[in-house]
Amino acid sequence: MLERTAEADRRKELGRFLRAMRERVAPARHGLATGTRRRAAGLLREEVALLAGISATWYTWLEQGREANPSAPVLSALANVLKLMPVEREHLFKLGKPEWLPEVRREDRLPDPRLADLLGALSPNPAYALNRAWDFVGWNEEASDLFGGFDPADPAKRNLLARLFLDPAWRALFADWDVVSRSAIAQFRAATVGFTSEPDIQAVLDPLKALSADFARQWGEMRVEEAPIWSKRLVGPAGEVVSYDYYMLTPAGVGKETTVSLYRKRG
Structure with missing residues (x-):
């Protein structure tokens, strides 16, 4: 039960992190037009998915904290789209691939x-x-x-x-x-x-x-x-x-x- 709770918390944290990073990227940084009809100042979910070469539905699942297993190329693509700094990129990979973290002994x-x-x-x-x-x-x-x-x-x-x-x-x-x-x-x-x-x-x-x-x-x-x-x-x-x-x-x-x-x- 504790392992399932920790896994759910990790997925939710990944989703919150992706959303926060997405909302800070100005569309103009990817050559996207801005206008008064945009729903948000940052990138839309659909735009992130298109730029990263993944399904909009699957990316939405990631932000919603649903079960997903993003590969290293997908995480790398998302990091590039979201203009992550090196420490932020590392944070994304750790959230997306927790099995890469070294085991901590008590x-x-x-x-x-x-x-x-x-x-x-x-x-x-x-x-x-x-x-x-x-x-x-x-x-x-x-x-x-x-x-x-x-x-x-x-x-x-x-x-x-x-x-x-x-x-x-x-x-x-x-x-x-x-x-x-x-x-x-x-x-x-x-x-x-x-x-x-x-x-x-x-x-x-x-x-x-x-x-x-x-x-x-x-x-x-x-x-x-x-x-x-x-x-x-x-x-x-x-x-x-x-x-x-x-x-x-x-x-x-x-x-x-x-x-x-x-x-x-x-x-």
């Missing part, structure tokens, strides 16, 4: 005891570690001081997305909160493709959708992004804005699903 989901040593070695740069659900599973003292502490027993403080959307202190901490929060959602969607229906991921998504209108709206946008190396601006105690270079690391030997976020103050 032991890989547990925090590695060597994390504490790794995070300590990154001092004096603030650093914390996340599991696949983006729960905080480790941090150094500098990160605790910078981000107001971490509490695995507190649902509002144990998860990065929850902190961003439910913790007023974190919303005030990031000078560019809108940019950071939107990017975080897009990265989380890309990182969790194929297992969003599993309990640990649902335990993050369901409360956030119910408690944060901002999160629910942005999650519905279906965006995916790669994890960037960029700068983040944090607001200090006196209101000063401090810029940090931000790095997301995947350390070898401490669990396949563990990532480490490192902040290095500029200047």
Whole structure:
């Protein structure tokens, strides 16, 4: 029963993703005429199907989340028609062909005891570690001081997305909160493709959708992004804005699903 539910959720997610990508492509990008009688700003289902060389009915089934087994050439054609970026193309293939995803062993989901040593070695740069659900599973003292502490027993403080959307202190901490929060959602969607229906991921998504209108709206946008190396601006105690270079690391030997976020103050 759980496998059937996960499969149905995957198909629905594929359909939502295809529709969101279709609606953002201007017809003019494919040389199609635009006019006041068009039903939508983006491509129509029939146009996507024609451009991809597939049946309009079959493409409609894909968007409706009905049972289908798109081949690699079909997914590639759809990615070209929808003008997908590389990370979006990969996301499409993972949704369309989940059997290509590597199997995740249960032991890989547990925090590695060597994390504490790794995070300590990154001092004096603030650093914390996340599991696949983006729960905080480790941090150094500098990160605790910078981000107001971490509490695995507190649902509002144990998860990065929850902190961003439910913790007023974190919303005030990031000078560019809108940019950071939107990017975080897009990265989380890309990182969790194929297992969003599993309990640990649902335990993050369901409360956030119910408690944060901002999160629910942005999650519905279906965006995916790669994890960037960029700068983040944090607001200090006196209101000063401090810029940090931000790095997301995947350390070898401490669990396949563990990532480490490192902040290095500029200047």
